[in-house]
Amino acid sequence: MEKRKTRWHIVVFLAPAVLVYSALMIFPLFGTLQLSFFDKIDQQQVFVGLDNFRTLFFNARWFDSFWNALKNNTWFFVVHMLVQNPVGVMLAAILSSKVVWFSAFFRTAFFIPTILSFVIVGFAWKLILSPIWGIAPDLLDLVGLKSLFLPYLGLEGTALTTLALISVWQFVGIPMMLIYASLLSIPEEVLEAAECDGITGFAAFWKIKLPLIWPSIGIISILTFVGNFNSFDLIYTTQGGLAGPNYSTDVLGSLLYRTFFGFQTQIGDINMGATLSVVMFGIILAGVSFYLFAIQSRMRRYQF
Amino acid sequence: MNKVKHNPLNILAVHAILVIYTVIALFPVVVIILNSFKTRKAIFREPLALPNADSFSLAGYETVLKQGDYFGYFQNSMIVTVVSLFFILLFGAMAAFALSEYRFKGNTLMGLYLAIGIMIPIRLGTVSILQIMVASGLVNTLTALILVYTASGLPLAIFILSEFMRQVSADLKDAGRIDGLSEYRIFFFLVLPLVRPALATVAVFNMIPIWNDLWFPLILASGEETKTLTLGSQVFIGQFVTDWNAVLSGLSMAILPVMLLYIIFSKQLIRGITSGAVK
Numbered sequence: 001m002e003k004r005k006t007r008w009h010i011v012v013f014l015a016p017a018v019l020v021y022s023a024l025m026i027f028p029l030f031g032t033l034q035l036s037f038f039d040k041i042d043q044q045q046v047f048v049g050l051d052n053f054r055t056l057f058f059n060a061r062w063f064d065s066f067w068n069a070l071k072n073n074t075w076f077f078v079v080h081m082l083v084q085n086p087v088g089v090m091l092a093a094i095l096s097s098k099v100v101w102f103s104a105f106f107r108t109a110f111f112i113p114t115i116l117s118f119v120i121v122g123f124a125w126k127l128i129l130s131p132i133w134g135i136a137p138d139l140l141d142l143v144g145l146k147s148l149f150l151p152y153l154g155l156e157g158t159a160l161t162t163l164a165l166i167s168v169w170q171f172v173g174i175p176m177m178l179i180y181a182s183l184l185s186i187p188e189e190v191l192e193a194a195e196c197d198g199i200t201g202f203a204a205f206w207k208i209k210l211p212l213i214w215p216s217i218g219i220i221s222i223l224t225f226v227g228n229f230n231s232f233d234l235i236y237t238t239q240g241g242l243a244g245p246n247y248s249t250d251v252l253g254s255l256l257y258r259t260f261f262g263f264q265t266q267i268g269d270i271n272m273g274a275t276l277s278v279v280m281f282g283i284i285l286a287g288v289s290f291y292l293f294a295i296q297s298r299m300r301r302y303q304f
Numbered sequence: 305m306n307k308v309k310h311n312p313l314n315i316l317a318v319h320a321i322l323v324i325y326t327v328i329a330l331f332p333v334v335v336i337i338l339n340s341f342k343t344r345k346a347i348f349r350e351p352l353a354l355p356n357a358d359s360f361s362l363a364g365y366e367t368v369l370k371q372g373d374y375f376g377y378f379q380n381s382m383i384v385t386v387v388s389l390f391f392i393l394l395f396g397a398m399a400a401f402a403l404s405e406y407r408f409k410g411n412t413l414m415g416l417y418l419a420i421g422i423m424i425p426i427r428l429g430t431v432s433i434l435q436i437m438v439a440s441g442l443v444n445t446l447t448a449l450i451l452v453y454t455a456s457g458l459p460l461a462i463f464i465l466s467e468f469m470r471q472v473s474a475d476l477k478d479a480g481r482i483d484g485l486s487e488y489r490i491f492f493f494l495v496l497p498l499v500r501p502a503l504a505t506v507a508v509f510n511m512i513p514i515w516n517d518l519w520f521p522l523i524l525a526s527g528e529e530t531k532t533l534t535l536g537s538q539v540f541i542g543q544f545v546t547d548w549n550a551v552l553s554g555l556s557m558a559i560l561p562v563m564l565l566y567i568i569f570s571k572q573l574i575r576g577i578t579s580g581a582v583k
Contacts, residue, residue, distance in 0.1 A: 009487040010402050014414065017399035017458050020391070024455035025421050028429025028436065035431055094322060099315045108570055109326045112333065115566045117516035119538045120558050123551070124332040133548075135335065135351045169328070177574065201314070230425040233518040237538060253427070260431060261523075270431055277428045288423050 029281070035274035045271075052275040066276070068247055069255040070283075072160055076251060077228040079164035080171075085220060087168070088175025089213075093205055095176070096183040107180070114173035122237030125166045129153055153238060156248040163249055167234055171227075175220045182216040183209060215299055222291045229284055232257060252280050333559060340364055340552035347548055364553030367544070373528070374557055377536030381561075384446050384532060385514050388453035389507050395454065396461030396506065397469075397499070401491050403462070404469040405477070415466070421459030426452065427519055437524055444527040452520050457510045468502035469495060505576035508569050515562065533558055 039048040056062050091110060095103050113121065128135050129152055137149040152162040186209060194200070194208050232253030235243055241263045243250035258266060260273030338354060339347045346359030353359070368374060403415050426433075433452060434443075442448040472495055480490045496503075521535040531539065537558040544550040566573075 007406065007408070010406050010408055012488075013398040013402035013491070016391075017395040017418070017462065018414075020395060020451065020455050021418060021421060021458050024433060024436070024451055025424075025426055025429065025459075026417075028426075028432035029424065031432030031435065032429050091322075091325060094318050097318070100318060100322065106322050106326060107574060110329050111570070111574070112563075112566065113329055115512050115516075115562055116333070116559065117534045117562070118518060119516075119534050119541075120555055120562075121332075123541055123555055124336050127548075127551070128332055128335065133348065133351060138352070226423065226425065230427050232427075236518065236522075256430075270435075274431045277431060281424070281428050284423075284425070284428075 032274045032277045032281075035271055036278045039271050040269075052271055053279075056272070056275055056279065062272075065247070065250070065255055066279075069250045069252050072249065073229055073231075073251040075160060076164045076167070076231070077225060079161060080168055080224050080228055081221065083165065084168040084172050084224065085175050085217065088172050088220070089179050089217065091172070091176045092179035092183055093209070096180055107177075110176055111173035113170045116170065118170075118233035119237050121166065121170050122234050125169075126153060126238050129162070154245060156245050159239070159245060160249045163234060163238065166238075167231070170234075171224075174223070175217075178216055178220055179213055182213045186212055215296075218291065218295055218299060222288060225287045225291075226284055229280065229287070252276070252283075256280065336552055337556045337559065340549070340556040344549055347552070361549070364547075364549030364551075365557075367547060367550040368540070368553045368557055371544075371550070372536060372540040372554065373531075374533070374536065374540075374554075376529075377531050377533040378561060380446060380530060380536075381515055381533040384449045384453065385511060387446075388450050388457065388514055389510055391450070391454040392457035392461050392510055393503050393507060396458050397465050397496060397503065398491070399458070400462045400465035400469055401495060404466040405495075418459055418462050421456070422463060426456040430519070430523060434523060442524075444525050444530050446525065446530055448524045449520055449530075449532070452524065453510075453514045453517075457506075457514070460509070461506045464506055465499060465502055468499045472498050504572050508573045508576055511565065511569070512562075515565070533561065 035045075036052055037047060037049060038045045039051060040046075056066055094100060095107055100106070127133055131137070131149075131151045137146055140146045140149050150158060152158045190208060190212075191204060194204050199207055230253050231251060235249050235251055235254045236257065239245075239249050241254065241258055243254045243258075256273060256276050257263075259276050260268055260270065262268030335351065339351060341355040341361065342359045343361040343363070346353070346355070346361075350359075355361075399418065403411060403418075437443045437448045442451070476494060477490050480494050485493070515532075516534055517532075518534050518538060521530075521532045522538075525531070526535065537554050540554050541551050544554065
């Protein structure tokens with residue numbers, strides 16, 4: 001048999017994508033991993049093994065910042081899971097029901113916040129919640145709750161939750177659309193069969209549709225997880241690099257930014273920045289693997 | 305089939321929820337845009353009123369146009385977004401074609417290698433990316449941003465496009481081969497036009513995150529010449545915190561282009577998401 005020639009066109013087709021992707025995505029990840037094992041001593045990068053990780057986890061000052069950011073980030077994620085996803089599912093369920101008029105209009109409108117940049121969203125809410133402008137207190141006054149108004153973004157106790165809710169407001173469109181899509185893909189016959197058995201409306205949602213959309217809810221949860229654990233923009237825009245008040249809104253992304261570039265009192269540190277990136281990578285990888293092996297494999301899928 | 309009777313009260317309640325949520329979703333945007341057309345006094349006295357002959361003012365926009373180089377920022381954003389999208393689509397489609405069309409050693413492995421990037425945020429490699437850009441003298445150039453966005457957009461693009469390319473009929477390609485078309489011609493003239501809807505979906509998905517990104521412009525291209533609209537408005541608004549007219553107008557000017565893009569592409573975007581392309 002004749003030996004096959006190298007099929008050069010395959011190489012030509014693959015090369016540009018593989019080169020760009022390897023050079024700016026895979027290589028930097030390894031580069032970052034490598035930097036985390038080095039430290040700058042006398043202007044020289046010196047191999048220090050796991051010393052940077054030891055510093056991050058056992059040096060009280062570093063560990064406090066890291067732990068604070070991790071805790072805040074976890075709460076940020078919990079708020080998304082508790083508010084964003086249920087609200088998204090509810091809106092999708094309503095939009096997919098046949099009794100709704102102008103459903104295309106509502107769908108388009110609900111997605112608008114999602115397309116805006118964090119800069120727009122951050123500043124817009126900062127202005128609205130600002131005690132100087134007074135829109136928020138005025139609105140609360142309309143419903144007789146003016147006494148509830150606080151400078152939410154300025155208080156240590158409320159700033160993080162407020163930011164999380166702003167982010168929920170922005171991104172609720174994504175779970176809504178994905179759930180909407182999977183609700184539409186449920187075959188008519190299944191719902192009609194349920195109707196014949198007298199299961200309609202709310203009961204049909206709980207008993208028939210919800211079990212069928214669990215896989216989509218799972219995907220949304222993992223997307224939310226990855227997005228939340230590398231969020232930075234919203235916090236930087238509204239609270240600045242110091243993630244105030246008193247670091248109460250610091251998340252891993254903003255801590256990474258400060259570690260890497262330095263901020264006011266602190267000088268930037270490439271090696272600690274790399275170390276923190278590696279730890280964040282580990283957290284995201286752990287979350288994704290947990291989802292893939294522990295949750296997705298146990299989820300029941302239905303084929304029609 | 306007998307139509308199930310719906311309780312009119314339920315229908316009313318459902319629409320009430322939808323209207324309330326529409327107000328929640330649009331209120332901040334509307335308030336910002338409305339107030340950007342008012343005098344400073346009116347902004348504070350009646351923030352919720354429409355601008356009228358008395359309170360109408362374009363003072364904010366004048367400041368924005370004089371102080372901030374919004375057209376420059378807009379142009380930068382436009383170049384970065386369009387060029388990145390072009391390369392994501394071209395390189396992504398080429399790689400997707402190779403993976404879906406040819407059987408070769410390491411095909412599956414290559415597919416997996418290219419898919420890793422779907423789950424990993426490119427931001428985690430920032431430290432190294434900055435070093436690479438410094439070493440190659442690309443800091444403060446739009447090229448740096450284009451390269452980074454192309455790299456980060458490729459994994460999902462290849463994944464989606466190869467799914468679509470598997471559905472292109474093999475007979476058609478074989479007919480082309482019998483007619484003596486080269487593999488390149490088959491790709492560019494037969495396959496690419498057939499996957500246009502998928503290309504549009506990928507473009508729309510990548511467009512918004514690239515346009516809105518703050519992290520990489522801040523780190524790789526923060527010079528005045530290379531500021532994107534997102535970074536430009538961030539810096540502009542940060543400087544003018546006390547000039548409410550300017551801040552509100554600056555925000556409105558940042559909202560405007562995205563809204564236009566959204567109105568043009570919303571059908572495509574929503575169809576893309578609901579077709580299950582991202583599962």
